[in-house]
Amino acid sequence: MKLLGYWRSSATYRVRIALALKGLDYDYQPVNLLKGEQSGAEYLKKNPQALVPTLVTDAGEEISQSLAIIEFLQETFPSPSVLPKTPILRAKARAIAAAIACEAQPFANLRIQKYLTETLGVSDEAKAAFLNRWPGGALNAVEAMACETAGAFCVGDEPTIADAFLVPQIFASRRFNIDLSNCPTLLAIDERCQKLPAFIKAHPDNQPDAVKG
Numbered sequence: 001m002k003l004l005g006y007w008r009s010s011a012t013y014r015v016r017i018a019l020a021l022k023g024l025d026y027d028y029q030p031v032n033l034l035k036g037e038q039s040g041a042e043y044l045k046k047n048p049q050a051l052v053p054t055l056v057t058d059a060g061e062e063i064s065q066s067l068a069i070i071e072f073l074q075e076t077f078p079s080p081s082v083l084p085k086t087p088i089l090r091a092k093a094r095a096i097a098a099a100i101a102c103e104a105q106p107f108a109n110l111r112i113q114k115y116l117t118e119t120l121g122v123s124d125e126a127k128a129a130f131l132n133r134w135p136g137g138a139l140n141a142v143e144a145m146a147c148e149t150a151g152a153f154c155v156g157d158e159p160t161i162a163d164a165f166l167v168p169q170i171f172a173s174r175r176f177n178i179d180l181s182n183c184p185t186l187l188a189i190d191e192r193c194q195k196l197p198a199f200i201k202a203h204p205d206n207q208p209d210a211v212k213g
């Protein structure tokens with residue numbers, strides 16, 4: 001398999017975590033978002049949304065959207081599982097993943113940030129308030145969701161798809177100086193995840209295209 005992504009992309013980071021939790025090998029092909037490579041003609045053929053990540057399967061199929069990619073990996077390589085054992089807990093884990101993917105991450109996306117600054121002329125102060133209100137607010141809701149389901153991880157005592165979405169969102173939140181002081185459960189889970197080899201392997205700083213400093 002081949003993963004097309006970017007070291008600091010939280011959506012790519014989610015897929016790297018799932019691949020690492022499952023112990024799957026893959027080739028990694030960087031797509032430099034700052035150089036606009038996601039909008040290049042070759043990449044658009046693979047991912048018409050001009051977003052990373054894209055997974056290319058061994059059969060040459062291209063899959064976009066991190067949630068779809070991880071569900072594909074789960075169905076194709078069920079063990080070890082990144083889903084909890086019961087239908088209700090699977091639904092809760094997917095709900096946390098979806099809350100992050102749909103209600104938090106999109107607001108901080110590069111193209112949204114560029115549009116706010118370059119087209120609408122929004123100030124840095126207003127952008128900071130926007131990020132705290134929307135991705136930050138969504139994480140506060142995820143904190144309440146996790147309080148109901150967490151053991152050592154977001155849902156129970158094993159890492160699941162929910163943690164694969166949470167950890168990259170915490171990483172991005174820190175990057176954007178989003179206030180996480182109301183999220184003690186999520187921060188404790190993040191700290192626990194950071195000690196696991198799969199999460200260490202998937203961390204942005206450990207990718208070949210990472211820019212240091």
Ligand SMILES: N[C@@H](CCC(=O)N[C@@H](CS)C(=O)NCC(=O)O)C(=O)O
Pocket residue numbers: 008009010011012033038050051052053064065066067101106109110111112
């Ligand atoms: N819902 C998509 C989100 C993908 C996404 O937003 N990717 C970002 C990086 S995290 C991206 O490619 N941004 C490029 C841009 O904004 O131009 C997924 O889960 O895969």
